Amino acid sequence: MKNWYKNRDLIAGIFLLIFSGWVYFTTQKIPVGKISGMPPTFFPSFLAITLAVLSVLLIISAIKDILRKVKHEYEEQDIIKVVLLVLSIVFYTILLKYIGFIYTTILYLVATITLLKGGRLIKTIPIAIIISVSVYYIFGNFFRIPLP
Numbered sequence: 001m002k003n004w005y006k007n008r009d010l011i012a013g014i015f016l017l018i019f020s021g022w023v024y025f026t027t028q029k030i031p032v033g034k035i036s037g038m039p040p041t042f043f044p045s046f047l048a049i050t051l052a053v054l055s056v057l058l059i060i061s062a063i064k065d066i067l068r069k070v071k072h073e074y075e076e077q078d079i080i081k082v083v084l085l086v087l088s089i090v091f092y093t094i095l096l097k098y099i100g101f102i103y104t105t106i107l108y109l110v111a112t113i114t115l116l117k118g119g120r121l122i123k124t125i126p127i128a129i130i131i132s133v134s135v136y137y138i139f140g141n142f143f144r145i146p147l148p
Contacts, residue, residue, distance in 0.1 A: 007062065007066065009058055009059075009061065009065070010059060010066065013055045013056070013059035013062055014055075014059060016051060016058070017052055017055035019051070020048045020049070020052040021048075023044065023047070024045055024049065027044040027045050028041060028045070030044075084115055088112060092108040097148060100148055101132070101147040102132050102136050105136075106132045109128035109131060109132065110124050110125055113128065
C-alpha cells in the first residue's frame with residue numbers, strides 16, 4: 001500500500017494528462033460568439049495543451065526515475081538466476097525430443113524449483129514427479145493430446 005507514494009509523480013502525471021484531455025474536449029463545446037477576434041476556446045485550450053505537455057514530461061521523468069531505481073536494485077545473483085532459468089528452458093526444449101516429456105519435465109522442475117526457491121531435494125523431487133505424471137495423464141487421457 002505504501003508503494004504508490006514512491007510513484008506519485010507517475011500517478012500525478014497520468015491524472016493530469018487525463019484531466020487536461022477532459023478540459024480540452026470540454027472547452028471545444030463552448031459556443032463561438034459573433035464578435036470577431038480570438039474565439040472563447042483559445043485560452044482554456046491553450047492551458048489544457050500546456051498542461052498535457054507538462055504532464056507528459058512529468059510522466060517521462062517519473063519513468064526514468066523508476067527505471068534508474070530498479071536498475072540499482074538488481075544484484076548479480078538475480079542476473080545469474082535469470083540466465084540460468086533461460087538456459088534451463090533451452091535445455092528443456094532440446095532434451096524433450098530425446099528423453100521424453102515425463103523425465104525432461106521432472107529434471108526441469110527440480111532445477112527450476114531448486115534455483116528459485118532453494119528448497120531441499122527431498123521435497124522437490126516428489127513434487128516434480130507428481131506434477132509431471134499428472135500433466136502427462138491429464139493431457140493424454142482427458143484432452144487426447146499426445147505428449148512426447
